Amino acid sequence: MLTALQHEIVRMLARGASDRHIAHRLGLGLRTVQRHVSTIMQLLRVQSRFEAGVAVTRAGLLEELDAGARRSTDPTPDRPGGSGATT
Template sequence: MTCRLLLVDDHSLIRAGVRALVADIPGYTVVGEADDGGQLLELVRRLTPDIVLLDISMRSTSGLDALTHLRAHGDACKVLILSMHTDPELIMRALESGAHGYLLKDTTATELEQALAALRADERYLSPAIAHTVINQALQQAHNGKQSTSERHNLTERQLEILRLIVRGKSTREIAHGLGLSIKTVESHRSQVMKRLQIYDVAGLVLFAVREKIISLDD
């Protein structure tokens, strides 16, 4: 089934560029465009997109305001922020407001495809270029007591070791090679970690690991 996309950005050249990239990715189609966040709710209701690619800074209604309004009305479509901003507080606000992913505008076609595939699979996506920023901000929030640490892990030492490697961005093959395990064994541990934590995407694992102090910026 073709995944339906809605583009919301106040720069027509950006929309044209994204549309051209999407045209080369099988399984996706752009069903609508808007140049202001104020049109988001009406277009989502009318066009029923699966994923919205949403800019943050727009002339009238900002992307974050539009996203908050969208979530307040219970619309469940996925939202991928596409922005040039790397400010950590802004990124965290977007994620906390209900965005499923955050991608920088200087992304490659390959990364855009990866992000769309992640959201389509009910996962989250963070651009690798901002992962360190998000971890740093989450650590700061935890230090200031703004983020709950009530979640408790129930993982073996091996699973914790594999979790740390996943969060650092290591692939299953790299983890297997580094620990002297089979790929199948690593995949089994990875599946058990996600099942026990009830977290099924890497971005969620990163935030969990930071909150629980399983990793640190110097880890």
């Protein structure tokens, strides 16, 4: 099972992002990203970054991860009457 952070990393990895780019985008250290990539590759039982990208794409996980990323960044819809304004 991948953590939320590993999901984000594998999504970027599948899109061809370098460790350095991933680290910059996520505000992480390069070594931290490298460790996560290594762990992800072990969990997916693959030998290369390319194979990891292929594995998540073939399993349909990339679309799931993208949808999850969109949901987590979408603003929470306003509730009716939640603005505090009175009429």
